[in-house]
Amino acid sequence: MRECATSAPRATSATALGSTLDELDLELITALQVAPRAPWAQLAGPLGVDAATLSRRWARLRDSGTAWVTCYTGxxxxxxxxxxxxxxxxxxxxxxxxxxxxxxxxxxxxxxxxxxxxxxxxxxxxxxxxxxxxxxxxxxxxxxxxxxxxxxxxxxxxEASQWRFDSLSRDQQRGLPASGAGPRPDPGPVTAEERRLILALAPDGRRSLVSLAAELGRPEATVRRLLAGVLSSGKAVLRCEAAQPHTxxxxxxxxxxxxxxxxxxxxxxxxxxxxxxxxxxxxxxxx
CATH class of the missing domain: 3.30.70.920 (Lrp/AsnC effector binding domain/regulation of amino acid metabolism (RAM) domain)
Incomplete structure (x- = not known):
């Protein structure tokens, strides 16, 4: 058998020469690595800024291709x-x-x-x-x-979604929303409906339930249950990532x-x- 190990990118510090992200950007990305779909209001306290600021920051990072949240099978x-x-x-x-x-x-x-x-x-x-x-x-x-x-x-x-930047203090980490129950040992295969949801979330893992429901042609409550199910079971994972040259x-x-x-x-x-x-x-x- 062969073992493949992929290392994290290496740097001397989060603010190494050439980085285009400031400390708040890195803290925000790290927080979304832990809680990818957390509402901005829940992240505002741990990060020490208001929800509107976080929303604007993330929009800039996402729209420039500097950082993103994606979804794929677990x-x-x-x-x-x-x-x-x-x-x-x-x-x-x-x-x-x-x-x-x-x-x-x-x-x-x-x-x-x-x-x-x-x-x-x-x-x-x-x-x-x-x-x-x-x-x-x-x-x-x-x-x-x-x-x-x-x-x-x-x-x-x-799995790579488990890796984190070192940009949050222990107090900040404790203030983040809990990730919920761990994946079940054998949740079974992804269904056709679950696969459609995962593919819809792949370009933007923070996409709203309203938008997802409109694309999938399903009630918002149904999409909410489907999303909670695939994430809690481990059938799908959300991953926040940043473009390496900017970090x-x-x-x-x-x-x-x-x-x-x-x-x-x-x-x-x-x-x-x-x-x-x-x-x-x-x-x-x-x-």
Missing amino acids: ASQVAYGALALIEVNCLPQDREALAAECARHPQALSVEMVAGSSDLLLTVATRHRVAMTEYVLALGRIPGVTGTRTHLVQHLHR GWHTSFTVWMSVPPAALAGAAEELAALRDTRLSASTATEA
Whole structure:
């Protein structure tokens, strides 16, 4: 088995040289990492500013593409669908255009331009393994792609939405809304209606219930229950993220490790517990 560990970006401090976010911006992003859909009034006290200021701040960060909240299926769904990390090689002149094209694919949870043995690293989710195979084959047919290598995720030990910036004091953290019950061990597969809700929330995880109800053609009360259900069960997760160049955190990297099967559980547990680990997964890698 192989273990993949993705580290958090590194920086000397939250206000490192080159950062375009001030301390309140970072505190707001951190608060939304903990409570992504919390009303501004609930965050105003812990952050020490009024709700209107937080609303304006977030609108600026969101509209500029500096920070965002997204929604996607949770770790429990690995058992029902297919999740893979795909390394993509391409012609040098096609890299940026290819990254932009892949970012438009609904299957792609993330697209990263990387240095090393590949040019792009994609995190891809599909409903089942046949669909994953079809996606990889289609990916290889895109002009400019010279090769792919697929790492099929067997188990997620740490999911990236659990990572936090170090921008809130303990008192501020205690004042944030509680995240609620943890995910159930086996909540079952996402239903068709739940999938529609998750996809509707993907571009903006703070989207209003009124807007979601209008798109889904369902009563607002129904959408509220659906949303509470997918989040409390762990079928879906909300994640607040910020564009790395603006945060003062300069470098992130992915480490691929070969681990003897007998040592996998222990190694995965230790890696997942490290402060800088954003994602840790066991994968089966194609030869």
